[in-house]
Amino acid sequence: MTVKDIDNIILDLDGTVYVDNKIINKSDIEIRRLAKKGKSIYYLTNNTSKNTKHYIRKLNNLNLPVSTNSIISPIHVMIDWIKKNNIKCVYILGVQELIDELKEKTGVANSSKNPELIIVAFDKELTYQKLETACELINNGVPYYLTHIDIFCPTLKGNMPDCGAIGMLIEKTTGKKSINNFGKPSDLMTDYINKIVDKDHNKIVVGDRIHTDIELGKKIGAETVLVCTGEYQNSKNDNLKINNTQIYNTLTDYLLTI
Template identity: 25%
Template sequence: MSNHHAVECWLTDMDGVLVHEERAIPGAAEFLQALQETGRRFLVLTNNSIYTPRDLRARLQGSGIDIPEEAIWTSALATAQFLADQRAGGSAYVVGEAGLTTALHNVGYTMTERDPDYVVLGETRTYSFTAITRAIRLIEGGARFIATNPDVTGPSTEGPLPATGSIAALITAATGVKPYYVGKPNPLMMRSALNRIDAHSESTVMIGDRLDTDVRSGLEAGLRSILVLTGSTRPDQVDRYPFVPTRICDSIADVVPLVHELAPHPDDDVMGYGSHDEAV
């Protein structure tokens, strides 16, 4: 399949693409510099709902990557926008950190434990049994159940940690109610990101390290996708999926030339579909 649209905008995952355990992946800074030099609109996406964009910008700066906080789009922001669109000025009981509560406050939501419209579950490194119990009782009482993302584990230097999807499964087992997940792989997060930078799906590429979230959500939102092999998905796992990315690269460093090629030659088909061997 050939590409008839220039790549005007870029969406990229954060962990596993730009950074790994708070260290920049080689080529990440050069990739972001290339986007800024060529005037391409872009967003850095993350399912992590713990931190605010300001916090994440500071963490990236510590890795040697400098981008404006307006260029960071989190599952917490996407969740807040979704809830504001669904029920403006509503209320929520939140299990999560400042990234989520700040996003909800900023769209006019009230945090409450008394008859909330929603129970909103996000990621935290200190899940409280008391908070989870409260969430279960509120959902049983009629509160709608929303979760920022379905990731069951998160990375740490000591190994995987239970994440939002794991705690959501616990709550579902106790209540029989499944949450609505806003973050990847829900294409809703991709569409909200596209709207944020006034981008069109046919002229935007999604870069990620996971086929089951990044590539899948890009595919379902109508974007072309690049899988980098510096994160979760290993090369031997690619053929297990019923869908493939547009292109596979060893790392974000291999994407830098594409950005430069696209800038002066917007009509060239540099993102054409090919075999895995050709793409890697």
């Protein structure tokens, strides 16, 4: 298979397509070109501090081709999982727009009174009271899940704490590990992607993180490309070898080969 044969292009967002609201190296131009050529473009993010409507607005504002079906995040995996497991009540450490989307799409209640489980997300509205409530529930035996395992989120101001960091705080405090997570590269995310991305056509995953983007790509049988614009920095990882993964300085550098 050559790069010209790729039909499904699955792109990480933060640190790959953009940082904050700044497009990296004119990647938008190449993404639009490939969409016009009939390539299926998917945006795969672990970021749960924003909901699906936010991403549609943001990508539209950045002049990127986008639809509801082209965005994949742990939120969509959670919606699918909550419905499948008939979950009625959870306690969520997350922003209000995440809570609202889960309620709208699944009917699940967000309450600290007898929740079936706790969901720990990338909560930019986090308070000590939320943490205290979650830890009390966990100490009393309520299981918890992370939306994703990323320790930090890249921003123009530098790296900022993400869901994985919040999860580490809770684990250190309670002595209890999360049951699972809904993001890259979990089996829950893998199963979800395999349901919505055409299995009969070639696909590639492009991202800046080895332990999430590249591992996820390998688990779904995709070609993988690592870019040096986010967590992975080529100059800092000269001795690191990633088997069967191409490395490019930027997403644009890779997309120009298709």
